Amino acid sequence: MSATTAERVGSLPSGVGICRTAPDILYIPELICGGLVWILVASTLVIPANPQGWVMFVSIFCFIVTFLWLVVFACEGHKNSQGWAAADCVYHAVAVILYLSASVSLAKTTIDFQTSDPTSKTYKIDIAAVVFSFLATLFYFIHLILSAIRWKTF
Template identity: 75%
Template sequence: MAQTTQPTGSLPSGVGICTTAPDILYIPELIFGGLVWILVASTLVVPSNPQGYVMFVSVFCFVMTFLWMVLFGCGAHKSRVGWAATDMALHALAVIFYLSASVSLAKTTIDFQNDDTNFKNYQIDIAAVVFSYVATLLYFIHFFLSVIRWKTF
């Protein structure tokens, strides 16, 4: 029988995900995504549609990133081909989601700039916007490095 070699040599598993180039970004992505989730959840939801979308994006990306990190940590990717492309696609989706959510949250925050009655919520929304853009940047860097890793296969 002929053996087939699977191109999983550059995909880390176990503790290796905390030391390799794109995968080390899982932890900051979880931290900043969790901060966006917490900050948006703690504000007064007056325009529920944009902030509801931001909540969906932050929770979805947080859960998917956590599950993806656990799968990589357990070494589940060693059994099949295509994990590098799936990693790239997951982070591309996260970039698109977070960028649209960040713009929406920033627009909503700007609309409530002159509302003196909810100044505390305005400040929390500003922090959520900043952390949302940081999460977007982290996911974009991870996507870019995943593209480079995918091309080496």
């Protein structure tokens, strides 16, 4: 009895299968948290511009690439090759590094903003952005670990 490609332990999901596999179901929370970071940071006063601009770049870049990655897997563009499994690990490692740097930068900016007016709406929105930024980092990290395990069993 030979297992089909879709049933293989190290196989990459495709189509609706991405909604049923452990690492790939994390695309949805990654997109939601990343989109919320993008929206929340964009809705606040951009002070100082440099760290907030970095956060916007990271959140938009990761949102777009994650969405494209999701589309490639959903449309079966990967053809179940080991190269795609490795690329999935590399992308998520890069996303973790980028989001971690953006999250720390955003947290530092929010802490600095607290001293000026801790009751303002902008401060509260920045806190929400920090929380979702660290959540996105966590989801990308979990996805990285699960993708690495899948890549090793491929």
